[in-house]
Amino acid sequence: MEMIYLIFIIFLGGAGATYLLGKINDILRDIIFLATLLVPSVLFLTQVSIGETVNFTMAGFSFQWGITYFSTIFAYIVLGVGVFAGIYAVKAMKGKKNLNFFFANYLLSIMAMMGILFSRDLVSFFIFWEIMTWTSYLMVVFNGKDVQKVGIKYFIFSAIGAYAMLMAIVTTYSLTGSMMIDSLVAAYPGFDFSMQLLIPILLLIGFGVKSAMMPLHVWAPGAYSHAPMAYTSVFSGALSKMGIYGMVIVMVSLVSHVPEGHWFREIIAWMGGITAVMGTLWAIKQDDAKKLLAYSSVAQLGYIIVGVGIGTPLAMMSGLFLAVMHGLFKGTLFMAVGAIERQTGTTNFTEVTGLIRKMPWTFLASLFAIIALAGIPPLGGFIGKWMLYESLIGSEHYMLVIVIFFSSTAAFLYCYKFLFGFFLGQEEKEWSHVKEAPAMMVVPMLVLAVSTFVLGVFPGLILKPIDAGMQMLGYTSTQGHFWELSVIFNDWGNQVAMQPIVYTIIGIFVFFLAFLTIKGYKETRYVTTKDISSSGEVPKEHENLTFAVNFMQPFFRAVEPLMRRQIDKYYNGFANGLEALFDFTRKIYTGNGQTYALYAIIFAVLLLLFKNNLFG
Amino acid sequence: MESIGYNIMGGIITVIVAFVVGLTYMGLSRKITARIQNRKGPPFYQNFIDIFKLASKTSAINHGFMQHIGPAFMMITSIMSVLIVPVLTGEQWFSNLNFHGDLIFLLYIMVFGPLGMALGAGQTGNPNSAIGVTRGLSQMVGFEIPWVMALVALMMQYHTTSIVDLIKVQQEQGVWLMFSSPFAFIAAVMAMLGMFRYSPFDIVGAPTELASGPVSENGGKYLFTLMSSNSIFAFAKLTLYVDLFLGGAGNIGELLLKTFAIYLIPMLYGTVSPRYRTEQSIKYFWGWPLFFGFLAILQASFF
Numbered sequence: 001m002e003m004i005y006l007i008f009i010i011f012l013g014g015a016g017a018t019y020l021l022g023k024i025n026d027i028l029r030d031i032i033f034l035a036t037l038l039v040p041s042v043l044f045l046t047q048v049s050i051g052e053t054v055n056f057t058m059a060g061f062s063f064q065w066g067i068t069y070f071s072t073i074f075a076y077i078v079l080g081v082g083v084f085a086g087i088y089a090v091k092a093m094k095g096k097k098n099l100n101f102f103f104a105n106y107l108l109s110i111m112a113m114m115g116i117l118f119s120r121d122l123v124s125f126f127i128f129w130e131i132m133t134w135t136s137y138l139m140v141v142f143n144g145k146d147v148q149k150v151g152i153k154y155f156i157f158s159a160i161g162a163y164a165m166l167m168a169i170v171t172t173y174s175l176t177g178s179m180m181i182d183s184l185v186a187a188y189p190g191f192d193f194s195m196q197l198l199i200p201i202l203l204l205i206g207f208g209v210k211s212a213m214m215p216l217h218v219w220a221p222g223a224y225s226h227a228p229m230a231y232t233s234v235f236s237g238a239l240s241k242m243g244i245y246g247m248v249i250v251m252v253s254l255v256s257h258v259p260e261g262h263w264f265r266e267i268i269a270w271m272g273g274i275t276a277v278m279g280t281l282w283a284i285k286q287d288d289a290k291k292l293l294a295y296s297s298v299a300q301l302g303y304i305i306v307g308v309g310i311g312t313p314l315a316m317m318s319g320l321f322l323a324v325m326h327g328l329f330k331g332t333l334f335m336a337v338g339a340i341e342r343q344t345g346t347t348n349f350t351e352v353t354g355l356i357r358k359m360p361w362t363f364l365a366s367l368f369a370i371i372a373l374a375g376i377p378p379l380g381g382f383i384g385k386w387m388l389y390e391s392l393i394g395s396e397h398y399m400l401v402i403v404i405f406f407s408s409t410a411a412f413l414y415c416y417k418f419l420f421g422f423f424l425g426q427e428e429k430e431w432s433h434v435k436e437a438p439a440m441m442v443v444p445m446l447v448l449a450v451s452t453f454v455l456g457v458f459p460g461l462i463l464k465p466i467d468a469g470m471q472m473l474g475y476t477s478t479q480g481h482f483w484e485l486s487v488i489f490n491d492w493g494n495q496v497a498m499q500p501i502v503y504t505i506i507g508i509f510v511f512f513l514a515f516l517t518i519k520g521y522k523e524t525r526y527v528t529t530k531d532i533s534s535s536g537e538v539p540k541e542h543e544n545l546t547f548a549v550n551f552m553q554p555f556f557r558a559v560e561p562l563m564r565r566q567i568d569k570y571y572n573g574f575a576n577g578l579e580a581l582f583d584f585t586r587k588i589y590t591g592n593g594q595t596y597a598l599y600a601i602i603f604a605v606l607l608l609l610f611k612n613n614l615f616g
Numbered sequence: 617m618e619s620i621g622y623n624i625m626g627g628i629i630t631v632i633v634a635f636v637v638g639l640t641y642m643g644l645s646r647k648i649t650a651r652i653q654n655r656k657g658p659p660f661y662q663n664f665i666d667i668f669k670l671a672s673k674t675s676a677i678n679h680g681f682m683q684h685i686g687p688a689f690m691m692i693t694s695i696m697s698v699l700i701v702p703v704l705t706g707e708q709w710f711s712n713l714n715f716h717g718d719l720i721f722l723l724y725i726m727v728f729g730p731l732g733m734a735l736g737a738g739q740t741g742n743p744n745s746a747i748g749v750t751r752g753l754s755q756m757v758g759f760e761i762p763w764v765m766a767l768v769a770l771m772m773q774y775h776t777t778s779i780v781d782l783i784k785v786q787q788e789q790g791v792w793l794m795f796s797s798p799f800a801f802i803a804a805v806m807a808m809l810g811m812f813r814y815s816p817f818d819i820v821g822a823p824t825e826l827a828s829g830p831v832s833e834n835g836g837k838y839l840f841t842l843m844s845s846n847s848i849f850a851f852a853k854l855t856l857y858v859d860l861f862l863g864g865a866g867n868i869g870e871l872l873l874k875t876f877a878i879y880l881i882p883m884l885y886g887t888v889s890p891r892y893r894t895e896q897s898i899k900y901f902w903g904w905p906l907f908f909g910f911l912a913i914l915q916a917s918f919f
Contacts, residue, residue, distance in 0.1 A: 356682060356739060367735075376728045377721060389720050393771050398913050401768055402761065409760045412727065413753050416734060420746060424682070424738030490718075494778040497716040501696070504627075504713060508695050512688035516837055524678040529741025531677070532833055547743040554894030555754035558902075 002054045003047045004065050004118060007040040011111035015104040022100030030090045033103045037086045037110065041079040044114075053120060061179060064120040070469035071117040073320060074245045077327040078117070081237040082110045084444035088335050089230035091440035092342060096228075102142060106231060109135035109239070116242050121179045122169045129165065129206075129242075133158045136239060139227045150222035157209050157219045165206030168199050185253045196258050203250050204268070211243025212298045213305055214275035218568050220298050221282075225290035229338025232290075236297040237331035241323050244301070248308050248316070252473045256311060265309050272305030273400050276407040281563055283414045284552050289337045289347040289422065292414055293330065296373070299407060300326045306404060307388050312395050313475050314482055314491060318387030320466045321459070325372060325380045325452065332369040332448045333418075336362050339437035339445070340422055349421030350548045354529065356423040358434040361442045363423045368449035372456070374415045375408055378502045380456040383488060386496060394491030417551055426529045426546045457502050460485035627699055627712050631848060633868075634698045638847025639663045641854075641876065645883045652887045667843050675836035679740040686736020687834065687841035693729025694845040697722060697852035704871065705783050705864040718777040719767055722856070727756075729845070733830060740833035748829025751894045752820040758901035759810030759817075765909030766804040769916040770797060770860065779856070783864040794861040800912035801861045805881060806905035810897065811853060814886030817897055825891075854878050 014036025022029040053066030067075070089106065093099055112135060115128030137158065141151040173179055175195065176187045188196065205216070212220040224232050251268065255261035279299030286292040304326065307319025339362050340355065341347050356363050368379065375385035385408060392401040436442065455462050463483045471477055482489050486498040530539055539545055556563070643660040650657025678684050699712040700722050717725070730752065737745035770793065771777050774785050786792055794801045810817045821829045831842055854875040858865055862878070865871035892900065 376724055382724055386720055402765055405764045406761055409757050416753055420738045426741045492775050494718045496721045500716050505692050508692050509688055512691045524675050527677045532740055532742045545743050547746045552750055557895035558898035
């Protein structure tokens with residue numbers, strides 16, 4: 001049997017078995033759930049050969065599934081984040097209601113993402129896209145809170161995206177007579193200009209919704225923060241990358257083959273830039289960690305869109321590298337928030353402080369992830385950011401690079417807010433009972449966090465598959481030209497060599513750690529956070545010295561004008577307008593027979609009155 | 617193997633020079649400030665006395681592991697910066713890590729230490745520390761924009777992101793970038809005012825207001841590490857400005873002369889200015905410095 005079929009059968013059967021076995025025994029369900037995640041992953045890594053395709057016909061359409069070098073990159077993200085978040089989920093979700101449903105849904109969601117990556121024809125692509133949307137929607141409303149507000153918003157935007165995509169698919173079919181992605185790519189340069197414009201725009205609306213591109217991002221903060229954190233790791237880490245996957249295909253395989261495509265890509269890149277800035281600013285403002293990370297996801301996806309939009313080899317590489325990195329560090333951070341929520345019951349910075357000594361491992365994982373997010377060397381985020389800047393400078397995008405720089409400098413503010421808000425600051429009695437999360441939750445976080453470090457020192461490990469994928473899309477090989485195992489180059493040949501840098505950093509750190517620790521740490525005694533010199537007075541036990549409310553207030557006094565407009569308000573205004581229109585129609589179509597009779601009589605009277613004018 | 621030994625030796629000598637020069641400059645600045653304010657002021661070697669006193673002391677307390685390693689993080693940034701920035705041009709001995717990192721790397725490694733230190737300061741639980749950190753980060757968003765604009769203008773005009781190459785450009789042209797890219801220089805110098813945190817931009821430490829802010833809970837060896845890291849960092853930043861805009865330095869005398877000339881700018885500006893509030897500071901950097909940054913980019917793209 002073809003391995004691709006087998007992977008799907010395992011996912012589908014596993015989802016069903018998980019659901020049914022859950023009614024009998026919880027442990028059995030967990031085992032089947034993990035097995036259903038792990039077995040296809042192992043099969044995918046060992047048994048599936050890249051380039052393999054299978055064909056079959058159903059209901060008059062011919063389907064083609066296969067795996068390409070390009071989709072392999074994204075399959076790594078999906079399976080990597082999916083497996084570790086799955087292990088985490090088993091422990092994190094323990095004791096919640098409707099778990100059978102959760103786990104089955106989780107598996108279906110992973111299956112749908114793999115299906116999108118395998119699809120070589122537009123019909124199965126669309127079907128899997130819809131399964132993905134539905135499963136993620138069910139996860140957003142899983143907790144049952146604010147279903148009206150958050151769930152509906154996500155659903156409406158997904159539906160808009162899906163219809164746009166469906167229109168593009170139908171248009172393609174009528175133009176080419178084929179549903180294959182390859183035939184669309186082949187025929188695209190021959191279309192007339194309006195179709196060349198229409199098809200990418202429609203497809204990008206569909207992909208832009210999932211990758212939370214401004215102005216289609218408004219569903220993201222609510223949806224990311226309302227889904228269970230175990231799933232949000234996948235939602236933000238992997239599922240949003242499906243939008244990027246589609247976007248890359250549209251931008252590279254379609255748009256770049258026509259002369260006008262250049263301007264189209266500029267516009268997309270600028271939308272990505274604006275997404276990054278606004279996402280960052282709103283992230284700084286949030287007091288809830290989930291919301292903060294959700295906005296930060298929007299911002300980080302903005303960077304990726306910039307890289308994909310610019311489309312030079314270096315920019316594309318940076319976009320894909322950042323996509324992998326974002327999966328790793330944002331997965332870790334959402335898991336950390338989930339762990340804190342489980343242990344303390346809240347995720348609000350103004351409520352919980354000083355957890356560093358109670359949850360040291362969660363802190364360590366968050367620290368790694370935050371450093372990677374901020375793009376500080378020597379962790380992986382830096383490689384992606386560096387390549388993005390260099391590609392923007394090299395391709396002479398003077399203003400866009402400033403915009404991106406502003407956004408990523410401002411990102412330090414929310415990075416610090418996240419770490420300080422949860423882990424540092426005054427330790428309060430209220431939280432003295434908090435314990436570290438169970439190992440089964442901490443280990444997946446740490447694995448993902450440490451992998452950001454490994455990929456930071458040896459970026460070549462992941463740049464190799466990215467390079468192979470880009471060659472499939474038509475780029476020339478960049479190995480040795482833009483990157484080696486641990487060295488990265490820009491367009492002009494300037495380099496950053498990670499290995500000597502990392503060794504120097506470690507050397508300096510160890511030396512000064514020894515300097516501070518020898519005859520230092522052991523002899524000193526730990527004092528509580530109340531034992532401090534606050535303006536020369538020793539604060540009393542009951543004095544509240546926690547600093548959490550209005551954390552970045554001075555900054556917002558400076559950037560206030562930027563944040564006055566909110567796209568959400570325009571959408572709400574539009575929705576209110578629509579509602580008013582519907583209300584008005586309801587006044588006409590009352591559903592009352594007498595009213596309709598009245599309308600008929602009025603119509604007849606009008607006819608009689610004006611009959612001479614009308615028929616005369 | 618021998619070359620690695622030489623490299624390490626060269627690196628250590630660079631760091632020691634940076635340490636001594638940085639501390640001397642700080643001492644001189646105390647003296648000069650005092651003379652401007654019509655005081656006698658401490659001797660210029662006062663900082664050496666202070667720092668060796670601190671090094672000889674043992675600490676009695678700590679506030680946890682993050683606070684313990686915070687100063688070490690700070691030291692990473694300082695030493696890495698001084699190793700990446702070319703100290704003397706054309707000198708094999710002190711090439712250090714010059715060829716292994718470029719300007720963008722430098723910009724990012726410069727943030728590593730302050731962030732680590734900010735985490736350490738956060739663990740002490742002193743609210744003043746955290747307030748200082750948030751102010752510092754906000755101010756950084758302010759001055760980083762004109763600073764990056766100046767750098768982007770240089771990088772695009774000369775098609776390189778390497779500091780060594782930018783020095784070469786100046787040597788080949790025979791004119792300093794300060795004169796050939798004047799707007800970039802002005803924007804960068806205005807950004808430098810924020811980078812050095814002298815008044816009116818001393819909102820992070822803010823004496824008498826925040827009680828020295830993030831460093832407030834550190835004493836003994838911790839404070840020694842932080843102070844020496846600060847002086848090394850100051851030297852690295854000054855050398856960077858000399859390399860970028862003043863054509864680098866061929867020997868140590870030239871280096872001292874040029875760096876001190878640059879150092880006088882934020883110091884003297886500071887002696888005559890009262891402290892800004894945070895949002896005033898940010899808005900300052902988004903005013904004229906931003907304008908000159910735009911001019912620099914226009915110059916780079918059209919000429």
